[in-house]
Amino acid sequence: MATHASTASNGARANAPVTPALVSRLPKVGTTIFSVMSALAAEKNAVNLGQGFPDFNCDPKLVDAVTTAMQAGHNQYPPMPGVPVLRQAVARKIEALHGRAYHPDAEITITAGATQAITQFFFSTEAYFRFLDKVLAAGISAPILPGIMPVTSFAAIRRMSANTEIPVWMEAMFEGLDNRPGPRALVAATVAAEFCKRLYEGGVRDFHFYTLNRAEQAYAICHLLGLRPQSEPAA
Numbered sequence: 001m002a003t004h005a006s007t008a009s010n011g012a013r014a015n016a017p018v019t020p021a022l023v024s025r026l027p028k029v030g031t032t033i034f035s036v037m038s039a040l041a042a043e044k045n046a047v048n049l050g051q052g053f054p055d056f057n058c059d060p061k062l063v064d065a066v067t068t069a070m071q072a073g074h075n076q077y078p079p080m081p082g083v084p085v086l087r088q089a090v091a092r093k094i095e096a097l098h099g100r101a102y103h104p105d106a107e108i109t110i111t112a113g114a115t116q117a118i119t120q121f122f123f124s125t126e127a128y129f130r131f132l133d134k135v136l137a138a139g140i141s142a143p144i145l146p147g148i149m150p151v152t153s154f155a156a157i158r159r160m161s162a163n164t165e166i167p168v169w170m171e172a173m174f175e176g177l178d179n180r181p182g183p184r185a186l187v188a189a190t191v192a193a194e195f196c197k198r199l200y201e202g203g204v205r206d207f208h209f210y211t212l213n214r215a216e217q218a219y220a221i222c223h224l225l226g227l228r229p230q231s232e233p234a235a
Contacts, residue, residue, distance in 0.1 A: 082110025
């Protein structure tokens with residue numbers, strides 16, 4: 001009995017089946033910051049504060065409360081205006097306290113609360129201050145932090161801008177720099193720092209940077225603004 005079947009009946013070597021190579025749909029995607037943080041947390045036996053964590057068990061009371069709610073049929077997202085029974089309770093409360101009647105379905109909306117807000121990125125200080133004026137006129141006094149987006153790719157900024165106006169001077173400033181990361185980073189840091197200075201002159205004291213996992217750019221901007229770390233990291 002033959003021990004292998006490496007030849008065909010005519011003496012020619014048979015072609016072995018070839019497993020097709022898998023072609024990656026994401027060939028240029030590297031390791032995410034969440035994977036890095038998870039690996040570091042496991043290595044250092046630390047609490048993982050990456051996306052979807054902490055990774056320890058939650059309070060048993062919360063598990064019981066969630067289980068009870070789901071068994072009672074409360075297992076879907078609430079409707080956009082809020083749960084009807086809650087809107088009805090709010091209507092009754094307002095009428096009892098203030099003597100005003102509001103229809104729970106047509107005049108009351110329940111939204112998630114917040115103590116502050118962050119804007120989308122923008123490139124016009126005038127637009128930001130006009131927005132604040134409208135917000136204050138509507139009776140909203142919560143702090144609204146400006147969202148600052150340092151330019152790491154002007155082509156990407158164009159794609160993401162949607163209704164955000166990109167000034168003509170900014171188009172000219174970044175022309176031809178997308179393929180020159182060094183000069184682009186210098187220009188982007190300078191532009192963002194000057195932008196923050198104008199906002200500061202208008203009374204803004206807190207800023208939010210959209211870093212896109214590139215902390216060096218935000219660090220450079222803060223350095224240009226005169227901010228220094230309280231202690232230098234160990235070499």
